[in-house]
Amino acid sequence: MCHRSVGLVQGAVEASGIPTVTIAMRPDITYGVRVPRAAWARFPHGNPLGEPHQPEQHHLVLEALLQLLETAEDRSFVELPFRWRRWKKWL
Amino acid sequence: MFDLQPIDTEGLQEQYHEWIEFIARAHEGSNPRVNEDPAFTPLSKPLSASRVALCTTAGAHLDDQEPFNVLTHDGDHTHRVLPDDLDPSRLRFTHTHYDTSSAEQDPNCVFPIDRLHELVERGRIGAASPVHVGMMGFNPDPSPVQDVLAPKVVDLLHDAEVDVAIMVPG
Numbered sequence: 001m002c003h004r005s006v007g008l009v010q011g012a013v014e015a016s017g018i019p020t021v022t023i024a025m026r027p028d029i030t031y032g033v034r035v036p037r038a039a040w041a042r043f044p045h046g047n048p049l050g051e052p053h054q055p056e057q058h059h060l061v062l063e064a065l066l067q068l069l070e071t072a073e074d075r076s077f078v079e080l081p082f083r084w085r086r087w088k089k090w091l
Numbered sequence: 092m093f094d095l096q097p098i099d100t101e102g103l104q105e106q107y108h109e110w111i112e113f114i115a116r117a118h119e120g121s122n123p124r125v126n127e128d129p130a131f132t133p134l135s136k137p138l139s140a141s142r143v144a145l146c147t148t149a150g151a152h153l154d155d156q157e158p159f160n161v162l163t164h165d166g167d168h169t170h171r172v173l174p175d176d177l178d179p180s181r182l183r184f185t186h187t188h189y190d191t192s193s194a195e196q197d198p199n200c201v202f203p204i205d206r207l208h209e210l211v212e213r214g215r216i217g218a219a220s221p222v223h224v225g226m227m228g229f230n231p232d233p234s235p236v237q238d239v240l241a242p243k244v245v246d247l248l249h250d251a252e253v254d255v256a257i258m259v260p261g
Contacts, residue, residue, distance in 0.1 A: 012244070066138055
Protein backbone atom coordinates (compact mmCIF):
# COMPACT_ATOMS: atom_id res chain seq x y z
CA MET A 1 0.00 0.00 0.00
CA CYS A 2 3.06 2.22 0.40
CA HIS A 3 3.32 2.13 -3.37
CA ARG A 4 -0.29 3.15 -3.91
CA SER A 5 -0.15 5.92 -1.30
CA VAL A 6 3.08 7.40 -2.60
CA GLY A 7 1.88 6.99 -6.18
CA LEU A 8 -1.33 8.92 -5.54
CA VAL A 9 0.60 11.73 -3.87
CA GLN A 10 3.10 11.64 -6.74
CA GLY A 11 0.32 12.02 -9.28
CA ALA A 12 -1.01 15.10 -7.50
CA VAL A 13 2.44 16.68 -7.16
CA GLU A 14 3.19 16.10 -10.85
CA ALA A 15 -0.20 17.52 -11.86
CA SER A 16 0.55 20.62 -9.79
CA GLY A 17 3.59 21.37 -11.97
CA ILE A 18 6.44 19.73 -10.04
CA PRO A 19 8.24 16.90 -11.90
CA THR A 20 8.49 13.68 -9.87
CA VAL A 21 10.12 10.27 -9.99
CA THR A 22 9.65 7.18 -7.83
CA ILE A 23 11.28 3.85 -7.08
CA ALA A 24 9.06 0.77 -7.33
CA MET A 25 9.65 -2.54 -5.61
CA ARG A 26 6.13 -3.64 -6.58
CA PRO A 27 5.95 -2.68 -10.26
CA ASP A 28 2.39 -3.98 -10.60
CA ILE A 29 1.06 -1.51 -8.03
CA THR A 30 3.08 1.45 -9.31
CA TYR A 31 1.99 0.61 -12.86
CA GLY A 32 -1.66 0.27 -11.85
CA VAL A 33 -1.71 3.57 -9.95
CA ARG A 34 -0.32 5.31 -13.06
CA VAL A 35 2.59 7.58 -12.15
CA PRO A 36 4.64 9.84 -14.45
CA ARG A 37 8.12 8.38 -13.90
CA ALA A 38 9.09 5.20 -12.09
CA ALA A 39 12.10 2.93 -11.86
CA TRP A 40 11.73 -0.69 -10.83
CA ALA A 41 14.31 -1.74 -8.25
CA ARG A 42 14.48 -5.50 -7.75
CA PHE A 43 15.10 -4.88 -4.07
CA PRO A 44 13.16 -6.07 -0.99
CA HIS A 45 10.60 -3.85 0.68
CA GLY A 46 12.29 -1.52 3.11
CA ASN A 47 15.32 -1.11 0.87
CA PRO A 48 14.36 1.07 -2.09
CA LEU A 49 17.79 2.74 -2.10
CA GLY A 50 19.62 -0.48 -1.28
CA GLU A 51 21.41 -1.82 1.76
CA PRO A 52 22.28 0.04 4.98
CA HIS A 53 25.55 1.94 4.96
CA GLN A 54 26.18 1.41 1.23
CA PRO A 55 26.32 5.05 0.08
CA GLU A 56 27.70 4.24 -3.36
CA GLN A 57 24.81 1.85 -3.96
CA HIS A 58 22.34 4.53 -2.87
CA HIS A 59 24.01 6.97 -5.26
CA LEU A 60 23.70 4.52 -8.17
CA VAL A 61 19.95 4.35 -7.60
CA LEU A 62 19.60 8.11 -7.17
CA GLU A 63 21.68 8.81 -10.26
CA ALA A 64 19.43 6.50 -12.28
CA LEU A 65 16.39 8.40 -11.00
CA LEU A 66 17.98 11.73 -11.92
CA GLN A 67 18.84 10.39 -15.35
CA LEU A 68 15.22 9.33 -15.81
CA LEU A 69 14.11 12.85 -14.86
CA GLU A 70 16.47 14.29 -17.44
CA THR A 71 15.64 11.94 -20.30
CA ALA A 72 11.94 11.04 -20.02
CA GLU A 73 9.82 12.84 -22.58
CA ASP A 74 6.56 11.24 -21.52
CA ARG A 75 5.33 8.90 -18.79
CA SER A 76 8.09 6.34 -18.32
CA PHE A 77 8.57 3.14 -16.32
CA VAL A 78 12.07 1.71 -16.56
CA GLU A 79 14.01 -1.08 -14.89
CA LEU A 80 17.11 -0.34 -12.84
CA PRO A 81 20.12 -2.38 -13.99
CA PHE A 82 20.93 -3.49 -10.44
CA ARG A 83 20.23 -6.66 -8.49
CA TRP A 84 19.95 -7.53 -4.81
CA ARG A 85 22.80 -9.86 -4.00
CA ARG A 86 22.10 -11.19 -0.54
CA TRP A 87 18.67 -12.71 -0.88
CA LYS A 88 18.14 -15.49 -3.38
CA LYS A 89 14.53 -14.58 -4.03
CA TRP A 90 15.65 -11.30 -5.57
CA LEU A 91 18.56 -12.55 -7.69
CA MET B 92 24.84 6.94 -18.28
CA PHE B 93 22.75 3.92 -17.31
CA ASP B 94 20.93 1.86 -19.87
CA LEU B 95 17.41 2.34 -18.54
CA GLN B 96 15.14 0.06 -20.50
CA PRO B 97 11.33 0.22 -20.31
CA ILE B 98 9.95 -2.58 -18.14
CA ASP B 99 7.91 -5.41 -19.62
CA THR B 100 4.40 -4.37 -18.65
CA GLU B 101 2.70 -7.56 -19.84
CA GLY B 102 0.56 -8.92 -17.05
CA LEU B 103 1.12 -5.98 -14.69
CA GLN B 104 -2.42 -4.64 -15.01
CA GLU B 105 -3.82 -8.09 -14.18
CA GLN B 106 -1.46 -8.39 -11.20
CA TYR B 107 -2.56 -4.95 -10.04
CA HIS B 108 -6.24 -5.92 -10.23
CA GLU B 109 -5.53 -9.11 -8.29
CA TRP B 110 -3.85 -7.00 -5.61
CA ILE B 111 -6.79 -4.58 -5.49
CA GLU B 112 -9.18 -7.51 -5.08
CA PHE B 113 -6.99 -8.94 -2.33
CA ILE B 114 -6.95 -5.62 -0.46
CA ALA B 115 -10.72 -5.30 -0.85
CA ARG B 116 -11.19 -8.74 0.72
CA ALA B 117 -8.77 -8.00 3.55
CA HIS B 118 -9.85 -4.48 4.50
CA GLU B 119 -13.03 -2.47 4.60
CA GLY B 120 -13.11 0.81 2.74
CA SER B 121 -10.75 -0.15 -0.02
CA ASN B 122 -11.45 1.18 -3.48
CA PRO B 123 -9.54 1.21 -6.75
CA ARG B 124 -8.40 4.85 -6.75
CA VAL B 125 -5.69 5.62 -9.34
CA ASN B 126 -4.33 8.79 -10.93
CA GLU B 127 -7.03 9.49 -13.49
CA ASP B 128 -5.67 11.32 -16.51
CA PRO B 129 -2.07 11.14 -15.16
CA ALA B 130 0.02 14.26 -15.72
CA PHE B 131 3.54 14.61 -17.07
CA THR B 132 5.48 17.76 -16.21
CA PRO B 133 8.88 18.26 -17.92
CA LEU B 134 11.83 19.64 -15.98
CA SER B 135 11.70 23.42 -16.00
CA LYS B 136 15.43 23.89 -15.41
CA PRO B 137 18.60 21.78 -15.21
CA LEU B 138 18.89 19.56 -12.14
CA SER B 139 22.07 21.44 -11.24
CA ALA B 140 19.83 24.46 -10.67
CA SER B 141 16.87 22.58 -9.15
CA ARG B 142 15.67 22.40 -5.57
CA VAL B 143 14.87 18.78 -4.71
CA ALA B 144 12.55 17.39 -2.01
CA LEU B 145 12.22 13.85 -0.65
CA CYS B 146 8.77 12.40 0.04
CA THR B 147 8.52 8.96 1.61
CA THR B 148 5.64 6.72 2.69
CA ALA B 149 8.04 4.59 4.77
CA GLY B 150 6.63 5.99 8.03
CA ALA B 151 9.47 8.46 8.67
CA HIS B 152 9.15 10.98 11.49
CA LEU B 153 11.37 12.58 14.10
CA ASP B 154 11.60 11.24 17.63
CA ASP B 155 9.70 14.24 19.00
CA GLN B 156 6.92 14.03 16.42
CA GLU B 157 3.80 11.94 16.93
CA PRO B 158 4.30 8.44 15.53
CA PHE B 159 1.95 7.33 12.77
CA ASN B 160 -1.10 5.37 13.85
CA VAL B 161 -0.39 1.76 12.98
CA LEU B 162 -2.58 0.20 15.66
CA THR B 163 -5.75 -0.03 13.57
CA HIS B 164 -6.67 -1.00 10.02
CA ASP B 165 -7.88 2.54 9.37
CA GLY B 166 -4.46 3.66 8.15
CA ASP B 167 -3.06 7.13 8.75
CA HIS B 168 -3.13 9.77 6.04
CA THR B 169 -1.36 12.48 8.06
CA HIS B 170 2.15 13.66 7.24
CA ARG B 171 5.20 14.92 9.12
CA VAL B 172 7.31 17.84 7.97
CA LEU B 173 10.96 16.80 8.04
CA PRO B 174 13.34 19.79 8.08
CA ASP B 175 16.33 19.49 5.79
CA ASP B 176 18.75 20.16 8.66
CA LEU B 177 17.37 17.34 10.81
CA ASP B 178 19.64 15.01 12.74
CA PRO B 179 19.26 11.64 10.93
CA SER B 180 19.86 9.78 14.21
CA ARG B 181 16.54 11.21 15.41
CA LEU B 182 14.54 9.68 12.56
CA ARG B 183 12.07 6.96 13.48
CA PHE B 184 10.15 4.64 11.18
CA THR B 185 6.65 3.75 12.36
CA HIS B 186 5.19 1.33 9.85
CA THR B 187 4.08 -2.25 10.44
CA HIS B 188 3.78 -3.40 6.83
CA TYR B 189 7.42 -3.59 5.81
CA ASP B 190 10.61 -4.60 7.60
CA THR B 191 11.98 -1.34 9.03
CA SER B 192 15.26 -2.88 10.23
CA SER B 193 17.32 -1.50 7.32
CA ALA B 194 15.85 1.99 7.78
CA GLU B 195 16.63 1.82 11.49
CA GLN B 196 20.25 0.92 10.73
CA ASP B 197 20.57 3.59 8.04
CA PRO B 198 17.68 5.99 7.31
CA ASN B 199 19.12 6.56 3.83
CA CYS B 200 17.71 3.16 2.77
CA VAL B 201 14.26 4.78 2.55
CA PHE B 202 14.92 8.49 3.17
CA PRO B 203 18.23 9.35 1.47
CA ILE B 204 18.80 12.67 3.22
CA ASP B 205 22.60 12.32 3.48
CA ARG B 206 22.81 11.26 -0.17
CA LEU B 207 20.74 14.28 -1.18
CA HIS B 208 23.19 16.57 0.60
CA GLU B 209 26.11 14.84 -1.13
CA LEU B 210 24.42 15.45 -4.49
CA VAL B 211 24.26 19.14 -3.61
CA GLU B 212 27.95 19.14 -2.63
CA ARG B 213 28.81 17.50 -5.95
CA GLY B 214 26.78 20.07 -7.85
CA ARG B 215 24.56 17.35 -9.36
CA ILE B 216 21.47 19.09 -7.99
CA GLY B 217 21.12 22.74 -7.12
CA ALA B 218 19.81 22.52 -3.56
CA ALA B 219 17.91 20.40 -1.09
CA SER B 220 14.43 21.57 -0.22
CA PRO B 221 14.24 23.19 3.24
CA VAL B 222 11.53 20.65 4.07
CA HIS B 223 10.82 17.04 3.17
CA VAL B 224 7.73 14.90 3.78
CA GLY B 225 7.27 11.81 5.93
CA MET B 226 4.12 9.74 5.40
CA MET B 227 2.94 6.25 6.32
CA GLY B 228 1.76 4.21 3.36
CA PHE B 229 -0.59 1.69 5.00
CA ASN B 230 -3.92 3.17 3.97
CA PRO B 231 -6.48 0.53 2.97
CA ASP B 232 -8.82 3.33 1.89
CA PRO B 233 -6.90 5.46 -0.63
CA SER B 234 -9.55 8.19 -0.81
CA PRO B 235 -8.19 10.40 2.02
CA VAL B 236 -4.67 9.95 0.66
CA GLN B 237 -5.77 11.42 -2.65
CA ASP B 238 -8.33 13.93 -1.32
CA VAL B 239 -6.70 15.19 1.90
CA LEU B 240 -3.02 14.21 2.11
CA ALA B 241 -1.96 14.84 -1.49
CA PRO B 242 -3.21 18.48 -1.63
CA LYS B 243 -1.37 19.21 1.63
CA VAL B 244 1.88 17.81 0.23
CA VAL B 245 1.37 19.80 -2.97
CA ASP B 246 0.95 23.03 -0.98
CA LEU B 247 3.94 22.25 1.21
CA LEU B 248 6.23 21.62 -1.78
CA HIS B 249 5.07 24.75 -3.59
CA ASP B 250 5.53 26.87 -0.46
CA ALA B 251 9.10 25.52 -0.30
CA GLU B 252 9.59 26.43 -3.98
CA VAL B 253 10.54 22.86 -4.84
CA ASP B 254 11.48 22.11 -8.45
CA VAL B 255 11.67 18.29 -8.29
CA ALA B 256 10.31 15.68 -5.87
CA ILE B 257 11.73 12.19 -5.34
CA MET B 258 9.01 9.85 -4.06
CA VAL B 259 10.06 6.80 -2.05
CA PRO B 260 7.83 3.94 -0.86
CA GLY B 261 8.76 1.78 2.13
